Amino acid sequence: MTDSLIRVALADDHTLFRQGIREMLSTDPGLRVIGEAANGPDAVALAVAQRPDVLLLDVEMPGPGAAAVIREVRRSCPQTQIVVLTMHDDADVVRELLNCGAAAYLLKTILRDELVVAVRSVASRSGTVLLSVSRRTVSQLDGQRSREPENGPLTERELEVLTLTAQACSNAQIASRLHITQATVKRHLTNIYAKLNAVSRVDAIRKATAARLINPEPEPPTR
Secondary structure, eight states: OOSSOEEEEEEOSOHHHHHHHHHHHHTSTTEEEEEEESSHHHHHHHHHHHOOSEEEEOSSOSSSOHHHHHHHHHHHOTTOEEEEEESOOOHHHHHHHHHHTOSEEEETTSOHHHHHHHHHHHHHSTTOOEEEOOHHHHHHHHHHHHHGGGGTTSOHHHHHHHHHHHTTOOHHHHHHHHTOOHHHHHHHHHHHHHHHTOSSHHHHHHHHHHTTSOOOSOOOOOO
């Protein structure tokens, strides 16, 4: 990065949102958007080709998922700082993506000035981690620290998703039970398969049950 210019890449599958962010950042003479991507593989290719100082990355995009994109960008372009910009105020997602190497996790409800400050901060100070999430999510992040070793390779939310999957719940039913979107359920399942080296729902359930990570039997009703 030069002292006078921060090069930024945008990765979001909503064209109108990307255009809005581009116009927003263009009002700052110290920032320049050098490319856009609409899915995970294109985001990685853009980062490798352009080597931006900062990559603004959405969570829900077509492709392998945000975690895989972050890992690949950090491996291929370690100088590129990744700012997650999303609507998902979810402690499990925050923890996972920060652990993968994201430098910031910001909700799309932030103001323009807050976004500019975040971009400048991560670009100028390597190792800085910025959060713009609800107090509820922050408290859940604190609570997860003591429980993390007990959950093995899966996060608490992934364990919930896999338990319901083992109880023959559909993605729609899991989304309804956990108050999340079906796209988020699919993303959690993709991450679960990767972590367990599983090729299907049945394979993931079998491996998690054998490792005693989940109990597939429904809990008996309370009296």
